[in-house]
Amino acid sequence: MITSLPNLLTLSRILVIPPIVVLFFFDSPTIRWVMLGLYVVACITDFFDGWAARSMNQVSNLGRFLDPIADKLLVASIILMVAATGQLDGVDIIACLIILIREITVSGLREHLAEVQIGVPVSKLAKWKTTIQMLALGFLLIGNAAENILPAHDIGRAMIWAAAVLTVITGFDYLRAGLRHMTETDMAALKNQDK
Numbered sequence: 001m002i003t004s005l006p007n008l009l010t011l012s013r014i015l016v017i018p019p020i021v022v023l024f025f026f027d028s029p030t031i032r033w034v035m036l037g038l039y040v041v042a043c044i045t046d047f048f049d050g051w052a053a054r055s056m057n058q059v060s061n062l063g064r065f066l067d068p069i070a071d072k073l074l075v076a077s078i079i080l081m082v083a084a085t086g087q088l089d090g091v092d093i094i095a096c097l098i099i100l101i102r103e104i105t106v107s108g109l110r111e112h113l114a115e116v117q118i119g120v121p122v123s124k125l126a127k128w129k130t131t132i133q134m135l136a137l138g139f140l141l142i143g144n145a146a147e148n149i150l151p152a153h154d155i156g157r158a159m160i161w162a163a164a165v166l167t168v169i170t171g172f173d174y175l176r177a178g179l180r181h182m183t184e185t186d187m188a189a190l191k192n193q194d195k
Contacts, residue, residue: 006053007063009045013070016042017077020141024081032145039141042074043134068110071130072103078137087143092157095164099133102171109178123173129166136160 016038023035049067053059079096082088088096139156146152 004053004058004060004063005056006049006058007060007066009049009052010063010066010070013042013045013049013074014066017074021077021081024085027085029145032142036138036142039074039078039138043138046071046134068107072107075133075137076100076103078141082137082140087140087153088157088160092160095160098164099160099167102167106171106174109174113178113181123170125166125173126170129163129170132159132166133163136163 020035020038023031023038046067049063053063079100083093083096136156136159139152139159141156143153143156
């Protein structure tokens with residue numbers, strides 16, 4: 001049901017994306033803090049939607065569908081805006097591309113495997129990747145507005161590279177598992193044809 005608390009939390013993560021994107025065009029220290037606040041709320045809903053669904057026994061197909069989409073839309077939007085506004089440029093764009101390519105690839109793989117009713121569990125390393133990636137984006141959002149407190153932009157740059165490295169490792173693990181299943185399925189189909 002779309003009006004269940006877990007699904008509303010997930011939808012709120014999608015609804016916060018347009019305001020964050022618009023605020024990129026009105027850059028000031030105050031705006032940066034507002035963006036970070038919206039982003040932190042979105043990250044909190046990412047934790048609580050799953051927790052609420054399990055604890056309230058409201059796990060739904062809609063929720064399982066929306067949750068990863070909301071995550072990817074949020075991450076992709078911020079990465080694209082950080083790159084478009086020049087907060088990350090040069091070689092740092094490669095880290096952004098690695099993350100986006102992995103997200104698209106793993107989404108496609110999950111969709112294919114779901115069609116044949118094979119689940120791809122999230123590994124602990126993938127959860128670490130997500131945490132580091134979310135922190136990196138938060139630091140990049142606040143950027144130089146926090147320069148009197150800490151070098152947020154530099155921390156964000158370092159963390160986006162750490163997330164990119166973990167992205168490659170976890171993406172390879174998912175791809176290897178998916179390809180192994182597809183190869184085994186193809187081999188079984190060939191054997192059945194030979195009979």
